[in-house]
Amino acid sequence: MAQILIADDHAVVRMAVRMLLENAGHQVVGEADCGVDVIGLVRNLKPQLIILDIDLPKLDGFAVLQRLCDAEDAPKVLVFSGMAADQYAVRCSRAGASGFVSKDDDLDGLLTAVKIILAGYTLFPTIQLSQSTSSVPTHSSVEQDAIKHLSSREITVLRHLARGQRVRDIAKTLLLSEKTISTYKSRLITKLQVSNLAELIEIAKRNSII
Structure with missing residues (x-):
């Protein structure tokens, strides 16, 4: 059985995960x-394994993953998130996580994922994407391609903006300056080819970045 660290900003989630793991002998x-x-x-x-929520205050899960993966003898990380798998699972894999489990799934799936990762394997959901028969890029495909090329930090800032948070509040949450957050906001507007914050928020909502 393994030594595990649980990282989630909701006490009820931590308690449920703790009970699940301890009942399984971890x-x-x-x-x-x-x-x-x-x-x-x-x-x-x-710890041998971290069960990590991406949506953490101060340092978000992507920043945590980056710091952990840069360290020697880094523990394995299983992301346990309420974020949309089609937007975040691949990013988590690239950031160094060993697996991704949605909070919408049954908790038994989390325990199965823990076993698989501790055995030395990785586990990520298979995202089925519909293929367009047209060779002409649609508005939606262009938008999704632009989002795919955003950095993890840009995605994090976009998520907070989409929730209606102010620049000063985002800066405080992410431990960054207001100027830095404003720069990210301007960069997002440019990269996603919109003209204002309202349009930026609409793109985030359409693509489940909340």
Whole structure:
């Protein structure tokens, strides 16, 4: 059985996951409700596996993944997220995670994923994308392609903007300056070829970036 760290900003989720893991014989060595605490706990507790929510305050899950993967003897990471798998699973894989499980799935699926990852395998959902018979790019496909080329940090900022958060609040959550967040906002408007924040939010909603 493994030593596992749970990182989620919802206490009820952490409790449910803890009970699931302990009933299966695993040891939960710690819990974190923000990204900054994850880094410190990993350094001190050295868990074998982290069950990580992407939508964490202070340091989001992508930033946590980057820092962990840069370290020696990094633990395996299983992302357990309510975010849309078709937008986030591939990004998590590229960032260094070993698996992605949706919070919309049955909790037994999380336990199965833990077993698979501890056995040395990876587990990501297979996203079925409909193929257009036309060779002419549609508005939707152009939009999706632009989103695909956004960085993980840009996606994170877009998600917060789509939730109606102000620049100062996003800066505080992500531990960045307001100027930096404003720069990301301007960059998103340019990359997604929109003219204002309202259109930016509509794109995020259409593509399940919430």
